[in-house]
Amino acid sequence: MSSGEICPNCAIEQPTGSKYCDRCGAPVQGEVASKSVKKMSKDEVQSVLHWREEKDQAFKGHFASPIPENMRGQFSGLNYYPVNPSYRLLCRLNKYPNPASVMMMTSTGEEREYLKVGHFSFIIGGKTHTLHAYKDLRQEASEKESLFIPFRDSTSGIETYEASRYLEIEETKEGEFLVDFNKAYNPFCAYTDTYSCPLPPRENWLEVEIKAGERKYIE
Numbered sequence: 001m002s003s004g005e006i007c008p009n010c011a012i013e014q015p016t017g018s019k020y021c022d023r024c025g026a027p028v029q030g031e032v033a034s035k036s037v038k039k040m041s042k043d044e045v046q047s048v049l050h051w052r053e054e055k056d057q058a059f060k061g062h063f064a065s066p067i068p069e070n071m072r073g074q075f076s077g078l079n080y081y082p083v084n085p086s087y088r089l090l091c092r093l094n095k096y097p098n099p100a101s102v103m104m105m106t107s108t109g110e111e112r113e114y115l116k117v118g119h120f121s122f123i124i125g126g127k128t129h130t131l132h133a134y135k136d137l138r139q140e141a142s143e144k145e146s147l148f149i150p151f152r153d154s155t156s157g158i159e160t161y162e163a164s165r166y167l168e169i170e171e172t173k174e175g176e177f178l179v180d181f182n183k184a185y186n187p188f189c190a191y192t193d194t195y196s197c198p199l200p201p202r203e204n205w206l207e208v209e210i211k212a213g214e215r216k217y218i219e
């Protein structure tokens with residue numbers, strides 16, 4: 001009988017005290033490697049605000065905007081929390097040597113296949129939380145590793161879009177990832193139901209309020 005941890009990759013229960021999964025080699029108790037990068041320079045804050053402005057411009061004017069055409073005239077920009085450096089964490093990815101493939105349901109009830117490549121463990125509000133990172137199997141292999149992190153949190157359906165918010169993160173040179181919730185954004189299905197957007201698996205439902213990034217489109 002074993003009564004240890006559950007492997008975060010393949011969900012197999014491990015013998016007590018195991019550091020790596022017997023079956024897939026994934027770190028069972030990943031490194032809690034978050035440094036809160038609380039200091040943000042004026043330029044860094046500006047760059048987040050600039051990114052939001054550019055997105056508003058594109059959503060208002062671009063032909064491929066997810067805002068339905070008949071709504072663009074009255075579109076006055078997306079809603080955000082103020083930029084908050086406490087929600088900006090420098091994390092190491094606990095990588096899985098043999099990533100499991102996972103099916104994510106989409107907002108229109110289809111299934112889409114992803115690879116679960118690892119997880120981040122970090123501390124917010126004095127508690128450790130975990131987010132799993134995925135790769136879209138349809139994506140071309142690129143030199144820069146870009147991770148897809150759909151999540152829900154305790155603000156979902158209250159102040160933020162109920163179905164999901166997304167983070168997309170590129171690896172830094174040092175193998176660290178800046179998990180910056182100020183850049184959390186809504187999937188396109190938040191604006192109109194013609195999009196089929198992947199929904200976060202249960203393992204990516206955070207039990208903490210992430211009061212950063214994009215809020216509900218229509219409050």
Ligand SMILES: [Zn+2]
Pocket residue numbers: 007008009010011012021022023024025026
């Ligand atoms: Zn495993």
